[in-house]
Amino acid sequence: MGNFELNKIYKGDARELIKNFSDQSIDLCLTDFPYGVGYEYKSWNDTQENLQQLVSELMPELLRVCKRVVLTCGQTQMWMYPKPTWVLNWYIPAGANQNTWGFTTWHPILVYGKCPYRENGKGARADTIKHQETSEKNGHPCPKPITLWRKVLDRVSVKDTDIVLDPFMGSGTTAIACMEAKKQWIGFELEQDYINIAQKRIDLFNSQPKLF
Secondary structure: OOOOOOEEEEEEEEHHHHHHHOOOOEEEEEEEEOOOOOOOOOOOOOOOHHHHHHHHHHHHHHHEEEOOOOOOOOOOOHHOOOOOOOEEEEOOOOOOOOOOOOOOOEEEEEOOOOHHHHHHHOOOOOOOEEOOOOOOOOOOOOOHHHHHHHHHHHHHHOOOOOEEEOOOOOOOOOHHHHHHOOOOEEEOOOHHHHHHHHHHHHHHHHHOOEEE
């Protein structure tokens, strides 16, 4: 990992930090990109133009560094990304929010690289993850539900030895999911306030008794 320690969040712009990694040195990138729809982040102006530049600069580096890249991107900007290997479906039966055609009952999960189940001789799995959207309020404008994120992680990673990178760590959901799954992780985050939130969640998780 060069100068990077595992199980730690690094403050900085992912576009710069990612340059320190060698080709294919990370097993999995699991992340929730900004959506370019005006979310009120503290250190990021969430415009469509800024997202376009971010995608054009960061995605080639993620695909260089990571054996598998998995990301949520929302529906409105999903065509801004490079063509994925496949698109997994986060299905929300009761719907969440509305779009110009009705209630939104699904979210795309773009995947790049080989399916870990097929690659490791474990057969085929469904490409839909069913989960009703509920997220804890923790000071981040759009945290992903931890139960959903754990389902996604279990679908896209089968090896205990996998190292997981999240270039937009936010409130630390990827770190918590990895710790639950006993996987190693590395996080990048631009905003110190979000790092503080994530670290509190990580410390709380580590302080709780573990059942074996």
